[in-house]
Amino acid sequence: MALSQNNQFTAVDFRYFRDTGLTGATPRSNVFxxxxxxxxxxxxxxxxxxxxxxxxLYDTNLPVTEGTTVxxxxxxxxxxxxxxxxxxxxxxxSSGLGYTISDSPGTNAGSAINAVGNLIxxxx
Amino acid sequence: xxxxxxxxxxxxxxxxxxxTAVTNTVVANATVGGAGATTNIYxxxxxxxxxxxxxxxxxxxNVNPTMGGSAATDEPSLVIAAxxxxxxxxxxxxxxxxxxxxxxxxxxxxxEAGSPSAPSNACSFAMxxxxx
Numbered sequence: 001m002a003l004s005q006n007n008q009f010t011a012v013d014f015r016y017f018r019d020t021g022l023t024g025a026t027p028r029s030n031v032f033x034x035x036x037x038x039x040x041x042x043x044x045x046x047x048x049x050x051x052x053x054x055x056x057l058y059d060t061n062l063p064v065t066e067g068t069t070v071x072x073x074x075x076x077x078x079x080x081x082x083x084x085x086x087x088x089x090x091x092x093x094s095s096g097l098g099y100t101i102s103d104s105p106g107t108n109a110g111s112a113i114n115a116v117g118n119l120i121x122x123x124x
Numbered sequence: 125x126x127x128x129x130x131x132x133x134x135x136x137x138x139x140x141x142x143x144t145a146v147t148n149t150v151v152a153n154a155t156v157g158g159a160g161a162t163t164n165i166y167x168x169x170x171x172x173x174x175x176x177x178x179x180x181x182x183x184x185x186n187v188n189p190t191m192g193g194s195a196a197t198d199e200p201s202l203v204i205a206a207x208x209x210x211x212x213x214x215x216x217x218x219x220x221x222x223x224x225x226x227x228x229x230x231x232x233x234x235x236e237a238g239s240p241s242a243p244s245n246a247c248s249f250a251m252x253x254x255x256x
Contacts (some may be wrong), residue, residue, distance in 0.1 A: 054201065070230070070235045074203040076185070076220050087214045092207040106199025106236050 015041070019119040022101055024053070024112040025065035030096035032123050036063075037090025038097065040122040041075065043083050047117030050079040053101040054110075055119075061096030067109030069098070074105060077116070092124070097123065138254040146181070146230040146249045148242035154185035155225040159253040161198035163226050164219035165202075170230075172206035179206050182229050185222045191229075192238030199236060201226075202252045206247070219254075 017031050043055065053070075056071035058064050073091060073104055104110025141212060155161045170181040182200035190198045202220065206212045230247045231240035 059205065071203060072180075072205040072234065074200055076222075078221050081218060083216060083218050083220070085214055085216055087212070089211075089213070091205070091212060091214075092210065094207070101149055104196055104199065105163045106196075107200045108196070110196075 001091055002101055014122055014124045017121040017123065019108050020115075020117065022116045022119050023114065024066065024100050024102040024110070026096060027069075027100035029063045029098040030061045031099070031121075032097055033061075035094050035096060037092055037124050038121060038123050039090050040120075041083070041085040042095050042118065043077050043085075043119040044118040045052075045077050045116050046073065046080050046082060048114050050116075051103060051113045052079045053103060053113045053116065054105045055101050056099060057091075057093075058098040059093045059095055064098040064100060066100050066102060068076050076105070077101070085096050097121070139252070141249075141251040141253065143249045145246040146228070147246045148229060148231045148233075148240045150189060150191065150227055150229045151196075152189070152227045153225055154227055155172065155187075155253075155255055161225050163222040163224075164168065164254045165222065165251060166254070167213070167215045167252040168204065169211065169213040169248075169250040170204050170206050170217050172243070173209050173211050174245040175243045175247070176208045177232055177243070178208060178234075179232055180204065180234055181206065181247070181249060182231065183222075184227045184229075185224055186227055187226055189224045192236055192241055207235075208233040210252055225255075226235055
């Protein structure tokens with residue numbers, strides 16, 4: 001048997017952000033503290049009594065006000081679904097990344113939903 | 125030889141929508157088969173490489189949305205911002221379900237507005253989906 005390995009020339013520098021209590025009541029602002037690209041979203045909307053939500057992402061480093069700040073990206077997340085969004089080239093956030101969720105599409109604030117069990121963002 | 129073939133229960137995407145000239149005119153009721161068809165979106169490509177400004181692809185869970193309308197279904201259920209000279213694409217293995225079909229538009233106007241602005245040049249848009 002002949003084993004071989006290669007050196008890893010570049011460090012693993014992706015960053016993960018995990019949120020286990022997102023309801024939309026409190027928007028998250030500039031969670032990475034920098035510009036960059038978003039490569040994946042994992043969201044588990046099966047916990048408790050889940051409802052359909054709209055995950056809204058904001059390209060801004062300023063505090064997010066749901067219903068006023070206009071999202072750059074919106075993704076529908078149905079109730080009782082585990083979604084995995086993959087962005088091979090990354091979505092561009094030129095200022096920063098904030099997010100929230102609500103029961104209403106578009107910019108509207110709508111109402112909070114029951115907490116999403118797990119939201120994981122991969123960012124670089 | 126012990127080859128076996130297993131029939132797949134369902135295909136990943138039964139239709140491919142390709143639109144090479146998306147602009148600020150709403151393409152209403154875009155699902156094959158028309159209104160009322162549940163659309164499961166698996167893959168989207170949005171090409172903004174011919175423009176020097178950010179352009180937004182907006183998809184509505186509504187077969188005839190009113191731009192700037194007050195109803196929730198007049199608001200986009202899916203928005204993708206494509207940076208200047210950029211092509212964005214993404215896949216969703218579990219699909220994004222749109223129960224009543226969908227419509228779409230490409231605009232440089234980020235907020236919802238009655239008269240969304242057109243990109244300088246039309247964008248391209250492709251989608252893989254199933255309907256049920």
